Amino acid sequence: MASWANRTGFTAQDRGNPYNRHVLPERDNHDVTSKVEDSLQSTHSLQTDRQESPLGLQKPVWIRHVDQELAVMLSGLYSAGTAMDASARQHDLIAQNLAHAQMPGYRRQMVRHGSFESQYDDEMKSGVAFQALGTNSQDVMTDFTQGALEKTGHNLDVALQGQGFFVVEGPEGPLYTRNGVFQLDDEGRLVTADYLPVQGKGGSITLPPDVSAATIRINGEGKIYAGTTEVGQLDIVNFNDPQKLKLQGVTLYKAPDDMPPEDAEAECLQGTRERSNVSPIQELVDLIAAQRRQEAAQKSMSLLSESIGKHIGSQGGV
Numbered sequence: 001m002a003s004w005a006n007r008t009g010f011t012a013q014d015r016g017n018p019y020n021r022h023v024l025p026e027r028d029n030h031d032v033t034s035k036v037e038d039s040l041q042s043t044h045s046l047q048t049d050r051q052e053s054p055l056g057l058q059k060p061v062w063i064r065h066v067d068q069e070l071a072v073m074l075s076g077l078y079s080a081g082t083a084m085d086a087s088a089r090q091h092d093l094i095a096q097n098l099a100h101a102q103m104p105g106y107r108r109q110m111v112r113h114g115s116f117e118s119q120y121d122d123e124m125k126s127g128v129a130f131q132a133l134g135t136n137s138q139d140v141m142t143d144f145t146q147g148a149l150e151k152t153g154h155n156l157d158v159a160l161q162g163q164g165f166f167v168v169e170g171p172e173g174p175l176y177t178r179n180g181v182f183q184l185d186d187e188g189r190l191v192t193a194d195y196l197p198v199q200g201k202g203g204s205i206t207l208p209p210d211v212s213a214a215t216i217r218i219n220g221e222g223k224i225y226a227g228t229t230e231v232g233q234l235d236i237v238n239f240n241d242p243q244k245l246k247l248q249g250v251t252l253y254k255a256p257d258d259m260p261p262e263d264a265e266a267e268c269l270q271g272t273r274e275r276s277n278v279s280p281i282q283e284l285v286d287l288i289a290a291q292r293r294q295e296a297a298q299k300s301m302s303l304l305s306e307s308i309g310k311h312i313g314s315q316g317g318v
């Protein structure tokens with residue numbers, strides 16, 4: 001007798017797919033299997049067209065002539081799966097935010113959620129019997145709201161009041177940051193904690209050998225003075241769409257080539273550092289909510305899996 005996979009057209013890979021939980025094990029009773037085979041044959045078209053979702057899950061596209069009751073359950077199964085995936089992704093971002101809550105200049109990361117119904121509505125035309133719904137985690141967004149300002153009294157700590165970024169020299173071009181905790185290297189250059197040179201209006205800023213950090217004065221425009229002598233000015237820039245900036249590490253950002261920087265109107269505050277804009281209490285609240293959503297989605301998936309098994313079993317006379 002031909003194997004179950006050969007008679008239904010399903011492969012071993014299909015049998016391991018979570019969307020194919022309705023595939024039953026091989027049975028010796030030919031009458032029973034032939035009845036179940038008729039039911040499965042009607043749903044075989046579910047596997048003929050798939051699209052990869054942004055979350056790495058495969059999105060089924062419902063075709064005509066599908067067992068409608070089974071299609072509804074499979075759609076719900078997929079919705080529960082995408083909800084679990086979205087909750088897991090949010091959990092990772094919350095953990096990242098909490099880990100860097102005390103990092104000066106760090107900006108909170110968050111994820112946008114949408115539905116496949118809205119995103120793929122144009123693709124689901126009249127030739128489709130059922131739409132695949134679910135939670136769609138879109139691009140990660142950065143919350144660029146101002147963080148709390150903390151007085152430190154250190155002359156090389158600089159915070160920005162308002163929108164803008166410091167410019168530093170990265171390995172492959174300019175990078176941008178809100179972290180203004182600076183220091184001097186052995187050559188007298190103003191650098192970040194990662195020893196990246198801080199950029200001024202005319203390039204990197206180097207202090208004279210006889211000037212110490214204790215004598216440095218920085219005014220609101222970012223001009224740096226050693227005593228009464230101006231030795232440089234911090235380059236403060238802004239962007240028309242900061243969401244296009246790509247995070248590089250923890251507090252550094254890289255701008256796309258088609259988005260040049262613009263002059264910023266932010267005020268420089270010497271002896272002050274800007275803390276991260278992460279609220280640990282809010283992150284913990286969001287973490288609990290994400291865990292509850294994941295638990296609810298997991299429970300729904302289990303109930304739907306049982307219902308699909310019972311549905312296939314009833315059609316097969318078992």
